Amino acid sequence: MELEKAILRRVGQAVARFGMIREGDRIAVGFSGGKDSFTLLSALLALQKRAPVRFSLCAFTIDQGKFLAPVEPFREWMRGQGVDWTYRVDNPSLRLLGRQPDHGCDLCSRFRRRAVYALARELGANVIALGHTADDLCESFLRNAMFTGRLAALPPVAWSRKREFRLIRPLIYVTEDLTRAWAEGSGAPVIPCGCSLKTGTVRRSVRGMLEELEKEHPHLKSTLLNALGNVEASRLLDRRLFQPEEEGQSASAGSLPVLHDPAFMEL
Numbered sequence: 001m002e003l004e005k006a007i008l009r010r011v012g013q014a015v016a017r018f019g020m021i022r023e024g025d026r027i028a029v030g031f032s033g034g035k036d037s038f039t040l041l042s043a044l045l046a047l048q049k050r051a052p053v054r055f056s057l058c059a060f061t062i063d064q065g066k067f068l069a070p071v072e073p074f075r076e077w078m079r080g081q082g083v084d085w086t087y088r089v090d091n092p093s094l095r096l097l098g099r100q101p102d103h104g105c106d107l108c109s110r111f112r113r114r115a116v117y118a119l120a121r122e123l124g125a126n127v128i129a130l131g132h133t134a135d136d137l138c139e140s141f142l143r144n145a146m147f148t149g150r151l152a153a154l155p156p157v158a159w160s161r162k163r164e165f166r167l168i169r170p171l172i173y174v175t176e177d178l179t180r181a182w183a184e185g186s187g188a189p190v191i192p193c194g195c196s197l198k199t200g201t202v203r204r205s206v207r208g209m210l211e212e213l214e215k216e217h218p219h220l221k222s223t224l225l226n227a228l229g230n231v232e233a234s235r236l237l238d239r240r241l242f243q244p245e246e247e248g249q250s251a252s253a254g255s256l257p258v259l260h261d262p263a264f265m266e267l
């Protein structure tokens with residue numbers, strides 16, 4: 001119960017701070033069958049009961065040929081939750097997998113995006129909810145800074161091209177130790193994706209580095225998340241944002257609460 005409350009509080013914070021959900025939205029939840037997507041869908045179902053705005057939910061799964069077991073258990077779980085779930089095999093992705101088994105994430109994501117938009121259109125959704133977590137945000141921030149030369153993570157809210165869909169990430173404050181504990185505790189029938197076994201990628205290296213550092217600094221992800229919401233532009237080198245500080249002035253907002261601070265959790 002405490003775990004569920006902690007997750008819901010964080011989802012509520014993300015939804016409220018970034019104006020993710022609006023009156024009358026029809027939200028299609030991207031359901032990959034992993035621990036994060038089970039948590040996302042369950043949290044949104046719980047939020048739907050208590051939110052001050054009315055919105056409807058449905059879920060969908062795009063099968064790109066990467067599941068390590070049949071997805072039938074999802075159907076039973078969705079029925080139990082009363083969720084309208086659509087499962088779609090994406091044939092172009094299967095053909096890609098046949099032609100280039102080692103295709104990278106860029107190509108895979110491009111195929112998935114096309115299939116997701118087509119299905120969301122069919123489902124009459126105006127919002128697509130994605131299950132990226134606080135861990136994904138931190139990893140993408142470090143990956144971009146170290147390997148692509150940009151200070152950027154993942155947008156909490158974005159628009160598809162032509163503004164057809166609003167893309168929201170309600171789990172941005174939820175760490176994967178919480179989603180893992182929730183999925184295990186609730187008996188959700190998680191089915192891993194073949195990619196979870198991949199090694200030697202940049203993504204894996206960054207994840208391993210974070211895990212190693214967290215052994216000594218357990219609040220590392222909370223601090224990184226706080227940093228992402230506490231930018232001191234005048235101490236970076238982007239001339240588009242640069243404004244010289246006055247002497248003696250510190251842009252530091254030392255009193256800003258961090259995510260592991262209980263006071264923050266009450267917001």
Ligand code: SF4
Nearest residue numbers: 066104105108109195
């Ligand atoms: S990790 Fe696997 S499923 Fe995810 S984008 Fe990369 S190739 Fe596709």
